[in-house]
Amino acid sequence: MAWFKKERPEKLGSEAPSKKVKIPEGLWVKCDNCKEIIYRKEVEKNFKVCPKCDYHFRISASERLPFLVDEGSFLEVEDGLSPKDFLNFKDYKDKLKSSRKKTGLKDAVISGEARIGGHPVQIVVMDFNFMGGSMGSVVGEKITRAVERAIEKKTPFIAVAASGGARMQEGILSLMQMAKTSAATARLADAGLPYISILTDPTFGGVTASFAMLGDLIIAEPKTLIGFAGPRVIEQTIKQQLPAGFQRAEFLLEHGMIDMIVSRKDMHGTLAKVLEFFSNA
Amino acid sequence: MAQEYLEFEKPIAELEKKIEELTLFTSSGNIDLEEEILKLHKKSDQLRAEIYSRLSPWQKAQISRHPNRPYTLDYIEAILTDFIEMHGDRAFADDPAIVCGMAKLEGMPVVVIGHQKGRTTKEKIFRNFGMPNPEGYRKALRIMRFAERFNKPLITFIDTPGAYPGLGAEERGQGESIARNLAVMSQLKVPVLTVVIGEGGSGGALALGVADRILMLEHSTYSVISPEGCAAILWNNGSKANEAAELLKITAQDLFQLKVADEVVEEPIGGAHRDPRRAAELLKEAISRNLAEIRNIALPDLIQQRYEKVRRLGMFDEL
Numbered sequence: 001m002a003w004f005k006k007e008r009p010e011k012l013g014s015e016a017p018s019k020k021v022k023i024p025e026g027l028w029v030k031c032d033n034c035k036e037i038i039y040r041k042e043v044e045k046n047f048k049v050c051p052k053c054d055y056h057f058r059i060s061a062s063e064r065l066p067f068l069v070d071e072g073s074f075l076e077v078e079d080g081l082s083p084k085d086f087l088n089f090k091d092y093k094d095k096l097k098s099s100r101k102k103t104g105l106k107d108a109v110i111s112g113e114a115r116i117g118g119h120p121v122q123i124v125v126m127d128f129n130f131m132g133g134s135m136g137s138v139v140g141e142k143i144t145r146a147v148e149r150a151i152e153k154k155t156p157f158i159a160v161a162a163s164g165g166a167r168m169q170e171g172i173l174s175l176m177q178m179a180k181t182s183a184a185t186a187r188l189a190d191a192g193l194p195y196i197s198i199l200t201d202p203t204f205g206g207v208t209a210s211f212a213m214l215g216d217l218i219i220a221e222p223k224t225l226i227g228f229a230g231p232r233v234i235e236q237t238i239k240q241q242l243p244a245g246f247q248r249a250e251f252l253l254e255h256g257m258i259d260m261i262v263s264r265k266d267m268h269g270t271l272a273k274v275l276e277f278f279s280n281a
Numbered sequence: 282m283a284q285e286y287l288e289f290e291k292p293i294a295e296l297e298k299k300i301e302e303l304t305l306f307t308s309s310g311n312i313d314l315e316e317e318i319l320k321l322h323k324k325s326d327q328l329r330a331e332i333y334s335r336l337s338p339w340q341k342a343q344i345s346r347h348p349n350r351p352y353t354l355d356y357i358e359a360i361l362t363d364f365i366e367m368h369g370d371r372a373f374a375d376d377p378a379i380v381c382g383m384a385k386l387e388g389m390p391v392v393v394i395g396h397q398k399g400r401t402t403k404e405k406i407f408r409n410f411g412m413p414n415p416e417g418y419r420k421a422l423r424i425m426r427f428a429e430r431f432n433k434p435l436i437t438f439i440d441t442p443g444a445y446p447g448l449g450a451e452e453r454g455q456g457e458s459i460a461r462n463l464a465v466m467s468q469l470k471v472p473v474l475t476v477v478i479g480e481g482g483s484g485g486a487l488a489l490g491v492a493d494r495i496l497m498l499e500h501s502t503y504s505v506i507s508p509e510g511c512a513a514i515l516w517n518n519g520s521k522a523n524e525a526a527e528l529l530k531i532t533a534q535d536l537f538q539l540k541v542a543d544e545v546v547e548e549p550i551g552g553a554h555r556d557p558r559r560a561a562e563l564l565k566e567a568i569s570r571n572l573a574e575i576r577n578i579a580l581p582d583l584i585q586q587r588y589e590k591v592r593r594l595g596m597f598d599e600l
Contacts, residue, residue, distance in 0.1 A: 080600030089528055090515060137595030144592065166483075166505050168514065171529045172541055175505040176594040178484060179491050182460055183467035183591050190468065206505075208456030209444075209484040214464055228455035228484075229446030237446050247451060257454045 031055050033223075047264040056221045056264055058201055060103065061110040061127035064160065067264055068271065069114035069123065076112040079145060083107050083138045085169070092169040099130045107138040108163070111146045113155070117272025119279055122150040125160040128202070133163035135207055136170040140177025143211060147184035147195075156194040156278055157185075158271070161212040164230075165205020178210035185214045194278045196271065199226050199249070199258065217274060218258040219267075220249035226258075285348045289332060289340055293551075296325040329551040336500070339523035341532045342508055344500040345480045346442075349554035351561065352411075353380055353395030353438040356478060359561030360568065361386055361393065367427075369420060373453065376417030378409045378445070379489075381424040383433070387569060392428035392471075394421045394489055395438030398479075411480075412445035415458035418488050422462055425469055434472040434572055437489040442507065444485030459488040466491035467591065468584060472575040474568060477501040477533070477542070478553075493575040493587050495541065496567055497533035498560070499548040503541070504531040541594065544571065 029040045033055035043050065047067055048057040065074055083106070085092045100106065108130035114123050124146045126133045143159065150157040166174040188195055197215025202225040209228055212218075220226060227247040235242060245251050252258045262270045286294040300321045307314045336344070344350070357364050361384035369375040381394040396413065399405035421437075428435040444455055466473060466489075475492035481503030497503065508526035509519040516524075536542040546567045553560035575583060 082598045082600075084597050086596045087528065087530055137597045141595050141597060168506050168511055168529075170596075171505055172503055172531070172536060172539060173595055175483060175487055175503075176541060176591065178460075178487060179463050179467065179591045180594060182463035183491065183588055186464040186468050187588070189464075206484055209459040209488075210463060211460070213454070213457040213460040226456075227451050228444065228459070229451065233446045234448060234451065238448055240448070242448065246448070251452075255452050255454070257457060 032057065049264055054222060054263070056201065056223065058128055058162070060129055061105070061125040061160075061162075064125055064200075065110070065114075068125070068158075068160070068268055069116050069121075070118065070268075073115040074112055074123075075114065076110060077146070077149070079111070079142060081106065081138045081141055083136055083170075086173075087169065087171050089169040089171075095131055095169070103127055103130045105130050107136070107142070108133045109139045109142050111142045113149070113153075116158075116268065116275055119272070119275040120153070120155045121158050121275065122146045122153070122155055123158040123160070126162040126200075126207075128162040128164075131167065133161075133207070134165060134167035134174070135163060135177050135181075135210075136167035136174045137177065139167075140174075140180050143177075143181045144184040147181070147188050150193055151188055151191045154191075154193065156196065156275060157188055158196045158198065159211060159215070160198045160200060161203040161207050162200045163203055163205070163207035163212075165207060175206065178206045181211040182214060185211050189216070194274075196274060198267070199224055201225055204228070204230060213257075219260055219262050219270065220252065220258050221267075222249060222261050222263055224249040226252050287340070287343050287347065289336075289343075293325055293329050293332065296321060296328060300325065326550070329555070333551055337523065338502075338526035338530075338532050338535075339508060341500050342480075342502050342522070342526050344552050344554075345502040347479075347552065347554050348400070350479055351553050351557045352400070353397045353440060353478065355557060356438060356476075356561055356564065357384060357393060357395070359558065360565045361391065364393070367420075367424060370416045370423060372416070372419060374414075374416045376409075376414050376420055377407055378411055378413040378441070379417035379421050381421060386436070386565075386572070390431075390433050391436055391572075392424060392431075392433045393436045393438070394424050395478075396441040396486070396489065398440060409445060411441045412443060413441065413485060413488075414445050414447065414450045415453040415455050418444075418455075418458035418462050421489060422458075422465060425462070425465060429470050432471060434474070434576060435469065436568065436572070437473070437475045437492065439475060439477045439481050439486045439490055439503070440479035441482045441485050442480055443482035444488070459484050462488040463491055467588060470580055470584065472572065472578075472583060473587070474572055474575065476546070476564065476568065477503050478564075482507065491587070491591060493578075493583060493590070494543050494571045496544045496546050496564075496571065497536055497542040498546050498553060498564065499533055500552050501533050502531040503533075503536055504529050 031050040034053035199220040364384040366382040398411035399408035473492040477497040508522035511525035512521040549556035549559040
């Protein structure tokens with residue numbers, strides 16, 4: 001044994017490409033973080049979290065819902081809204097089409113009502129697979145309507161964010177969704193109703209700078225990347241390498257920006273406990 | 282202040298240089314070129330009017346950032362009186378990229394907040410090119426509350442490339458600081474009027490812009506992303522900004538059509554930077570008129586209307 005052990009800083013994604021391993025399609029998955037090859041069923045049983053390194057895989061909104069709400073309690077509120085290419089923006093129609101095909105969704109958010117620990121809530125869950133979870137008119141409108149439903153039905157509101165930010169293809173009107181959703185949550189607060197914001201990987205830009213950071217309680221999944229500006233933009237601006245762990249949930253917790261970090265498997269229980277607090281007169 | 286010319290203003294610059302030369306020649310010699318100079322003056326005016334009547338969105342974006350364009354403090358000085366600047370967010374620092382304070386508009390006390398850019402290199406650095414950090418937005422938030430507490434109308438001026446994308450800004454919660462302002466402004470219990478005087482750069486601009494009235498100067502812009510940034514994403518080529526500016530619909534006229542801006546305030550021919558005093562006069566009239574209107578609305582109605590104004594923004598299909 002050596003007297004001194006050389007400490008090698010662990011860096012995300014810095015491993016050299018290992019020998020080619022043939023992976024049978026579908027049966028095994030490779031962890032995006034530790035690169036471990038894992039039996040897919042094991043990951044799925046484990047809330048889509050790597051059993052080796054606790055990496056929380058990015059999941060779709062429909063995959064996430066069962067982890068959040070009481071079994072069978074979710075009732076989607078289908079507003080019949082679909083996005084419109086009103087600026088005639090380059091490739092927007094095609095992007096919408098391919099995203100629809102990929103996700104089966106009309107836009108980047110699912111909205112509805114559910115029960116958590118028996119408590120009724122209005123809930124929206126964003127889907128990063130739909131154009132990077134970007135917020136355009138439909139996303140902003142659905143979130144706003146969900147908040148307004150919460151006010152009307154006097155229930156708490158829960159938002160699960162996963163977004164690269166505002167949707168460029170809808171120009172200034174996508175920016176205005178930030179004002180719209182924030183104004184709605186301000187009304188919710190005015191009505192004395194609680195808002196729990198859950199940040200999942202990744203949450204950035206106009207979503208961070210609006211409703212996502214306005215929760216009475218802000219919860220993030222472990223290692224979630226959360227920020228206003230993207231790390232590349234910051235690096236280009238300050239011309240410095242960013243410190244390890246920058247913009248991760250743990251970094252935000254340390255800087256006082258979120259209340260807690262909760263693992264996916266514990267999310268339902270945590271929400272139930274929090275809602276219990278609010279339900280007592 | 283030395284006049285600076287944008288690429289498309291070059292023909293005007295050449296004419297003006299010629300006028301200057303001839304004027305100098307006249308005053309030093311015996312030859313009287315008065316008539317010639319007058320003719321050139323007329324020609325340059327015509328040329329300016331012509332160029333400024335058919336500006337492309339990208340040219341407007343450049344004018345909105347013109348180095349000679351009046352900034353917030355210039356308008357405060359020209360339009361308001363008795364300005365007392367207030368500093369600091371009471372938590373971390375004073376951010377010079379945002380200025381705020383108390384002032385009077387035609388004798389009426391108002392509270393004013395605006396992004397501030399710098400003119401000289403030294404000032405530009407001091408003002409961080411008008412890109413606020415969280416403490417800037419939190420100073421603004423404090424002053425919004427101040428306006429509410431003393432029941433004074435709030436006027437905000439927007440002129441920023443965007444919120445600063447820095448390491449410290451992220452550590453101190455840039456996103457939260459913007460979000461908080463959006464929420465608070467939407468419910469602020471005083472009349473709020475916003476003027477986009479130059480560059481309306483995304484969330485960093487919006488953080489001062491939830492208002493009862495939104496005015497935009499004729500050559501100002503407001504966008505979710507800079508044309509360069511958009512071009513870099515779309516074509517991997519920031520130099521295609523002119524095409525991106527076209528696509529994004531960023532001009533005051535576009536925003537009026539999209540019902541984001543309530544009024545486009547006329548600028549002197551050749552832009553506010555050609556005649557800052559006249560630009561301020563025109564803006565003062567628009568501010569006074571709009572403020573008088575919103576001050577006449579009962580507070581609960583005003584706040585309800587402010588919510589509805591932002592509530593209806595968005596375009597989609599609905600079954």
